[in-house]
Amino acid sequence: xxxxxxxxxxxxxxxxxxxxxxxxxxxxxxxxxxxxxxxxxxxxxxxxxxxxxxxxxxxxxxxxxxxxxxxxxxxxxxxxxxxxxxxxxxxxxxxxxxxxxxxxxxxxxxxxxxxxxxxxxxxxxxxxxxxxxxxxxxxxxxxxxxxxxxxxxxxxxxxxxxxxxxxxxxxxxxxxxxxxxxxxxxxxxxxxxxxxxxxxxxxxxxxxxxxxxxxxxxxxxxxxxxxxxxxxxxxxxxxxxxxxxxxxxxxxxxxxxxxx
Numbered sequence: 393x394x395x396x397x398x399x400x401x402x403x404x405x406x407x408x409x410x411x412x413x414x415x416x417x418x419x420x421x422x423x424x425x426x427x428x429x430x431x432x433x434x435x436x437x438x439x440x441x442x443x444x445x446x447x448x449x450x451x452x453x454x455x456x457x458x459x460x461x462x463x464x465x466x467x468x469x470x471x472x473x474x475x476x477x478x479x480x481x482x483x484x485x486x487x488x489x490x491x492x493x494x495x496x497x498x499x500x501x502x503x504x505x506x507x508x509x510x511x512x513x514x515x516x517x518x519x520x521x522x523x524x525x526x527x528x529x530x531x532x533x534x535x536x537x538x539x540x541x542x543x544x545x546x547x548x549x550x551x552x553x554x555x556x557x558x559x560x561x562x563x564x565x566x567x568x569x570x571x572x573x574x575x576x577x578x579x580x581x582x583x584x585x586x587x588x589x590x591x592x593x594x595x596x597x598x599x600x601x602x603x604x605x606x607x608x609x610x611x612x613x614x615x616x617x618x619x620x621x622x623x624x625x626x627x628x629x630x631x632x633x634x635x636x637x638x639x640x641x642x643x644x645x646x647x648x649x650x651x652x
Contacts, residue, residue: 418635503556506523524554543566547598548599577605604623612631
């Protein structure tokens with residue numbers, strides 16, 4: 393499951409809902425999975441340290457970070473970034489910066505795209521932005537400029553306002569090979585899970601891509617997928633954030649693990 397906008401509520405808190413009211417439903421969802429013998433895996437656009445710590449707090453050794461760029465299995469990193477890998481003392485983030493692609497996007501979408509400060513620092517792979525742009529249009533721009541090996545990921549709406557923009561989103565510039573869908577599929581293969589045995593929960597268009605790798609995909613009620621058609625195995629919770637995660641988990645567990 394995703395973290396921000398999904399398992400976490402206002403202020404990125406595990407124990408608060410979307411309105412800031414105290415709730416333990418996100419924790420109870422994790423407890424229900426543990427009692428059922430199911431593994432909980434966090435998949436997030438956050439950098440490694442920001443995913444590793446909540447995974448540790450939830451007692452999980454596996455997690456996915458930087459929008460599917462890397463899958464961690466019992467502490468071992470597996471890069472899913474194609475030809476772009478750490479080399480010669482340079483991170484993937486360094487190599488993307490040197491290509492000029494981040495600067496191109498900031499210039500082309502001036503006033504509509506900016507660095508997502510302060511969370512853009514310390515990253516190993518993705519360049520992090522916030523704003524309101526068409527990610528598919530941005531991908532075409534990148535390809536035309538010789539950066540076809542990169543793509544702009546729309547990872548969902550954020551609460552932080554931006555002057556002149558309604559409902560800004562957060563975006564990740566990543567290697568085209570990297571995606572949450574591919575990372576989820578890699579993890580399920582590595583752990584030997586059959587697709588019908590798995591569910592995923594998220595709030596963004598990038599999260600929704602993981603529907604192709606799981607039995608059932610749940611969007612929490614606060615999700616923003618910008619009119620993208622929902623696949624046949626997708627469901628929408630009636631609750632937002634952590635309570636929505638709890639709804640999804642309990643629905644699936646009481647169904648005996650069968651998808652609907």
